[in-house]
Amino acid sequence: MNPIYPDLKNKHVLITGGSNGIGEALTRAFAEQAAEVTILDKDYEKGLTIAQECEKYPCTINVYGVDLTDTKSLSETLNTIKKEKPAVNVIINNAGYDPRYFLLDMTEKEWNDLFQLNVVHYFITCRELLESSIKAGGGSIIMxxxxxxxxxxxxxxAYNATKAAIIGMVRSLAEAVGKYNIRVNAVAPGWIMTERQLNQWVTPEAKQKTMEELQCLPIELTPQELVGTYLFLASDTSKAITRQTIVVDAGYAHS
Ligand SMILES: NC(=O)c1ccc[n+]([C@@H]2O[C@H](COP(=O)([O-])OP(=O)(O)OC[C@H]3O[C@@H](n4cnc5c(N)ncnc54)[C@H](O)[C@@H]3O)[C@@H](O)[C@H]2O)c1
Structure with missing residues (x-):
């Protein structure tokens, strides 16, 4: 059971990568809050399935199939949303990918493509939607x-560089838009057992070592362990929190 934040009812929440993994858990959790959720994801079919499954909640789910690395179609989609939907109150820039490369054995194209997904679409989404959030009187951006x-x-x-870039973007953007009552924060998840992680990277040994030796808490992290932090950062309950990065990793990372 997720906590219910009454102020999230009828809020318009946009989630990139809202069809699978962490984004899917967020879509379902905001639907449960009776929010209007807009998913931007290349996995359009899965987005539609989630929308159908969330019909049990008093929510609206809009699904847009878009390749977030295609800046032109992303901008066009965001323009359509601005014209046709209520102003976005909560922007969750979430889609990303984590390819492994041996040392710097990576082409410039591979480097740039990763930045296009993990960083550039976060910037484009904020750039295109900020004005309407300002007009709406404020909001919360979570990356x-x-x-x-x-x-x-x-x-x-390269992945690490993209994720550090997000923290830098969050700090500067929070400075820039605080006067419009817009808060900007990051969530830094630990190793989250999404379907893709389980299929692509997780081995039983690595998972056991992570839980028993590397994390302070010997628990398995799933998208559900992150949901509460995003809901909290979206809601007015955290109205004095901005420019922060909240690490949700069962105590693995030591800053
Ligand atoms: N899972 C983890 O262990 C973990 C840990 C730390 C950070 N993260 C970050 O969390 C975020 C979500 O990761 P996840 O594990 O849920 O991933 P995931 O692969 O399970 O889900 C990502 C979603 O983004 C969508 N997507 C990917 N590329 C896209 C594109 N070009 N255009 C449109 N949609 C696209 C996918 O279709 C999918 O629905 C990412 O930014 C990731 O880097 C994940």
Whole structure:
């Protein structure tokens, strides 16, 4: 059971990557709050399935199939949303990818493509929606970073750079838009057992070592362990919190 924040009822929440993994858990949790949720994801079909499953809540879910790395179609989609939907109160920039590369054995294109997804779409979304959030009297922007900024794995150099960029963006943006009553924060998750992580990277040994030796708390982290932090940062309950990065990793990273 998630806590219910009455002020989130009827709020318009936009989530990038809202069809799977962490984003999917967030879509479902904001639907439960009776919010209007707009998903931007290349996995359009899965977004529609979630929308159908959330019909049990008094919410509205809008699904847009878009490749977030295609700046032109992302901007066009955001323009449509601005024209057709209520002003966005909560922006959750979340979609991202974590490819492993041996040292710097990575092409410039691979580097740029990763930044296009993990950083540039976060910037474009804020740029296109900020004006309407200002007109709406304020809001909350939440960006998904990673605890790897502190852990700094050797095969995740580019990924780490993108996630550190997010923390920098959050701090500067919070300075710039605080006067409009817009708060900007990051969540830095630990190793979250999403379907993709389980299929792609997780081994039983690595998972056991993470839980028993690397984390302070010997618990398995799933998207559900993150939901409360995003809801809290979206709601007015955290109205004095901005410019922060909250690490949710069961005590793995040491800053
Ligand atoms: N899972 C973890 O262990 C973990 C840890 C720290 C940070 N993160 C971060 O959390 C965020 C979400 O990760 P996740 O594990 O839930 O990933 P995921 O792969 O489970 O879900 C990502 C979602 O983004 C969508 N997406 C990816 N590329 C896209 C594109 N080009 N255009 C449109 N949609 C696209 C996918 O379709 C999917 O629905 C990412 O920014 C990731 O870096 C994840």
């Amino acid at each position: 998904t970073s990673s605890h790897l900024v502190w852990i700094a794995k050797p095969n995740l150099i």
